[in-house]
Amino acid sequence: MGQFARQSLYSAASGLATVFASFTSGVIIANLLGVHGAGMVAFAVWIAAMLAPIIDGGTALSVGRFPAELRGQDNNAAAHALPAVLARRLLLYHLFGVTALAAFCSIGTDVTLVSEAVSGDDIGSRIPLTVVLVVAALTSLQSFALFGTSHLRSAQSFRTLATLACVSMFLQIGAVYIGAHFNGVVGALAGYAVGQVCFAAAALSLIFRSGKVSPALTSEVWRYGRFSWAANVCNTFVWSRIEILFLQVFWSYREVGWFSVALALSGLASQGPLLLTGAFLPMLARKHGQDDKAGLQSAFTKGTRLLATIALPTCLGMAAVVPGLVTLLYGPEFEPAVPAAMIIVTAAAFTITTVIGSHLVNALGRSDFIFFSSLSGALLSTIFGFLLIPDFGLVGAAISRAIVQLAMVAIGLWFITAQLGFSFPFGAFLRILLASLAAAGAAFVTIGAIGHPAGLFAAIAVAAFTYVLCLRLFGATNADDIALVRRLSAPLPQPFARMVGIILSFIHPGSLSPTIITTTR
Template identity: 25%
Template sequence: MAALRSMALVSVSTYVEYALGLFISVWIARALGPADFGRYAFTVWLCGWLMVCSNHALTTSSTKFIAEAYGADQPEVASHISQRLMRIQLWSCAVVIALFFAGVAIVQPQEWAGFIVPISVLVAIGVVAKANYSLLVAISKGQERFEPVSIATVISGVIMLALVGLATWFRGGLLTFVGIFAISCLTLNLINRLAYRHYCLPFEVGAVPAEMSMRMTRHLRLTAVLVLLIALKTNTIEVFLLNTYANSTAVGFFAIAGTLTRGAVELFSVGLTTTLLPYMARAFGQRGHSQATRVLSEATRFYWATGLMIAGLGFVTTPGLVTLMYGNKYVDAIPAIEVTLVLAGLLLITNSIAAFQVVTDRQGDRLRISAAALIINVVLGFSLIPHFGLLGAVLCYAGTRLAELAICTFYIRRVASAGLPVGMMMRLLVVGLVATGAGWLVAEVTPGHFAFITGAVAFVAVFLPASFLVRYWSEEDFRLMGMITDKLGPVGRVAKRVLAVLQGPVARAP
């Protein structure tokens, strides 16, 4: 229940953040048009890549080792780890920003023609502020305190929405919206710092036990390489090649696909994703490998169900939803969005595999997986994108992610085969395919601009009851659902009666 409380706290704030972020993205896209929105999307993508380089392994390592220290009942060690990693990040940001300014001076990006100096300064401000924010969030997650990130994301989202509204009213251009992005990063950092001081333990200079220090140093080195590999294979090749061989409009379409996909994934799974690593690390610190494997199995089951819902609902609702939100100018982005949503859903289980590998110090496996996926990504990217543009980028993304899923599954079955309930997952996959077909059919025969809503309702009406009938949920899941419904008042009582009806056939099944 403590884990559920944390998941609920993070989920609610993320739902608000996603709703605001999606609204802001649509607003900016309509205000700038496809070409300038592509340049804005390229700028935001570059900021994200620089943030990853600034933090490299620091966010993952801080959450893992701080949570592990708390699991071993050593809060003072956790505080010393926080101080050490914050000091490392200061130097890391300085090096990354210096290299960025040198690169801009040499390359002179055409996307920023006429605004190279001011946009470069704004990018640097946004990167440093957001990178520092991300590390503080990781440290607070290690302490299992999720209030700071929840407060910061909601308040800063509201502020950014107001600024975007003003910029649109005064017909602001690319430079204006990049400035708003930098301001939102600063606001996010400031609010999170204030909340951190209220909810979390302060940093302290001190020694870290020699054994943990050695493990942490090795983890930092391996994870730094790993994170940079992941950053390179996470749409980096696609965006770079689209920007080089296609045009800014194609970059904008691919960015919309990425925005909607990330939003859908966070909407359905952010609570579990945010809390999984610290809870698994604590379980490992308390009881070792076997307990971490049990958490892996449970997380994989929930991720698979969530991923199938993302894939099915994404396929059913994307055409109507994109046309309604972005307008007919962005219709060509629909196939890219459908493909990325479906693949993001199917690949969601890799989050639980990655968390297990981090917690059990199997970073070498993650490094080999990411290196193989990057090689595949580069080969497919240079083979497809120069010739097929946006379609090539979509095919490159699909081939890379499917290969990554296969490689991840191979590695995890070698060390924790009990963590993947394959039989149950295949049963639910059949349910997902049937529900997707039903939702698509209903959406096709329903007239009007909101047909995607009836399609989504049809999908859920088939998927949820059928998931119980194929015995995907365990007795422990039913008890947990019962505990949740007990706290929901009259709505919970109705839900509990529905659960009782669904549990009947499951209990009687052989």
């Protein structure tokens, strides 16, 4: 458990760096380029996010799962060789992509993407070739970076992962600021591309690694990769901001800019709890390789409860303070984003808690279910996009996103419980939800009574106190959860670890003290 705790904290550090880089870059762009410029950048970044899974070919998910499973089977030679085979396959896919881009660019120097149908604003309907080339570079680097990240997690090189993430954070923030300041939208996009270079280099370094993989394993990997690739392509419609396309087609870059702010705030709230989950997929894959069904159930239950304990209050609390946060960070020009942000963040409170379940399905190799469920989600996203966004704009996009993602959560829970036979901790989840709602209500009342911006900090403090108190009153935790959090917090600096221990002792007085755990470990 000590090793898992260190890996989780390194994974958290890398995730925190990534989230901070993305969020800070968005704030910089919004303040330097305004709503319209922020919308153009968000739309271009969305295009890169859509294209990256197509080029990926399922290699990132494959390298994230199979090497860890092979190590669980003590097949270290194959675990060492497989990432190189997948990296060379990814490079081949990129060569096909470059050929397609060359053919595309030969059509003309300007590309018409969409029109500003509702607002009547024609600015930006023609996209210069320079933007196309920068987006292509961003797409390629992002694809390699995702592969590099998955490889480092599978290899459990979390310290390297955290180091590269921190370097990438500084590179991206600095490059985005300089690029946006001197070259507007193109410069900002180039800054995002710079932020992917470190992880892309980690992926490219695998190409020259030697080693052979058996034909049977190769066949299994390609089958999994095909389903994973198809699922990733479909997932772009569900999780990768497909609403941006509908907003751009039926409305304008202005609505895209507001929606990007709503998504950024949702990401700030939801990505924080996810920082501790990066080590779960390789750990679950290893347990699957060892055929440890009881271990899989235990990890799934504890991980889900832990994630819910962090995600529910964070997301619901963010929804309560969004009005003040938007004005403070982005200015009055972005106030129309508030209703959409509140809807999206509230939905994220529930979707984030199922991430451990997603890791479980991936670890078991059920890419077939991932594909079919993703295809269903893509169809729902398209249907609700056409039904809600043309008439209701920004709020319609937020509602569409919330409905589709909650539907996907329901499908996933049904599959995990009814088909795979794992139990979900519904009772603990409900008690944590009640405590989180109480904390969010306290934050909403506080910020309404005091006002902005001073009320924002007071609301956070009141919400934290209310949540901790309600966790104890509702009996929302158990001794196993408390022991897990103590172990996860043990590598922290001593003052922080001691503070966490005091809070945990208040939440669950019957749990072991830090001293007892230290002596029994």
